[in-house]
Each structure stands twice: as C-alpha cells, then as structure tokens.
Amino acid sequence: MKEMTQRSGVHERSLRYYEKQGLLAPQRLSSGxxxxxxxxxxxxxxxxxxxxxxxSTVVIAQVLPCLRDDDGRxxxxxxxxxxxxRGERERMTREIEALNTSRALLDTxxxxxxxxxxxxxx
Numbered sequence: 001m002k003e004m005t006q007r008s009g010v011h012e013r014s015l016r017y018y019e020k021q022g023l024l025a026p027q028r029l030s031s032g033x034x035x036x037x038x039x040x041x042x043x044x045x046x047x048x049x050x051x052x053x054x055x056s057t058v059v060i061a062q063v064l065p066c067l068r069d070d071d072g073r074x075x076x077x078x079x080x081x082x083x084x085x086r087g088e089r090e091r092m093t094r095e096i097e098a099l100n101t102s103r104a105l106l107d108t109x110x111x112x113x114x115x116x117x118x119x120x121x122x
Contacts, residue, residue, distance in 0.1 A: 004036040008044045015044070021057045023047055023064060046074070054092050059084075 001012050004026075008015075018024040019034075024043055026034040046067065050060045063085070066078035076082050 001034055001036075004034075004041065004044070007041055008048075010044055010048065018044065018047055018057070022061055023057060049074070055088060059088060 001015060004010075004015060005012050015024065019026065024040060024047070026036045026040050029035055043064070046064060047057075047060060050063065051057075055063065063081060066076060066081040067074045068077040069075075076085070
C-alpha cells in the first residue's frame with residue numbers, strides 16, 4: 001500500500017475508503033496484503049478527478065464504469081451517463097446560487113457595520 005500511496009499521492013486511509021465504497025478492488029495476496037495494478041492506479045486518478053469535479057463517492061461508483069479515456073479526457077461510454085452528469089451539474093448550480101445568496105446576505109450585514117469596526121478586521 002505504501003507504494004500506491006507514493007505513486008498516487010493519495011493517503012492509505014483514502015485508498016481503504018475507496019475500497020470500502022466499492023470504487024477500488026485491488027487484488028489480495030494470500031498473506032492478505034493488497035496488490036495494486038496499473039489499472040488500480042488509473043482508477044485512483046479517475047476517482048480523484050471526479051471528486052475534484054464535485055461528485056460524491058456514491059455518484060462516482062455509478063459513473064466510474066461508464067467512463068472511457070478519450071485522448072486524456074473522460075468521455076461517457078453509457079447512454080444514461082450524460083443525463084446523470086447533467087443532473088449533477090444542475091445540483092451544483094443550485095448550490096452555487098445558494099452560496100451566492102448567502103454571501104450577498106452576509107455582505108449586507110457587513111455593509112451595515114460601523115466604519116470603525118472595519119479597521120478592526122485588518
């Protein structure tokens with residue numbers, strides 16, 4: 001596992017979590033040790049990329065089998081994947097809009113603060 005941690009840059013707790021979530025299935029030796037392949041390394045890279053894209057591990061478990069590599073880019077390989085990803089994008093858009101609303105409300109509160117309070121923040 002140390003080699004995979006070094007090669008992937010992913011902590012071993014995360015690797016175990018991916019395995020527990022069904023995202024990663026390294027081969028087990030008779031001793032019980034995990035043996036990671038190049039395909040496992042690529043899977044970890046895909047998982048990390050999808051996590052950075054804002055997908056949960058539950059969604060990644062559904063999406064991962066339906067992705068193919070298209071010249072270094074992920075491309076859908078299952079007909080339903082595009083619709084599912086559009087749904088995830090809409091969810092993210094709603095969350096961004098909610099955060100923008102929250103920030104605007106906070107700005108309103110901050111704008112109402114007396115000027116002498118503004119100097120204390122520095």
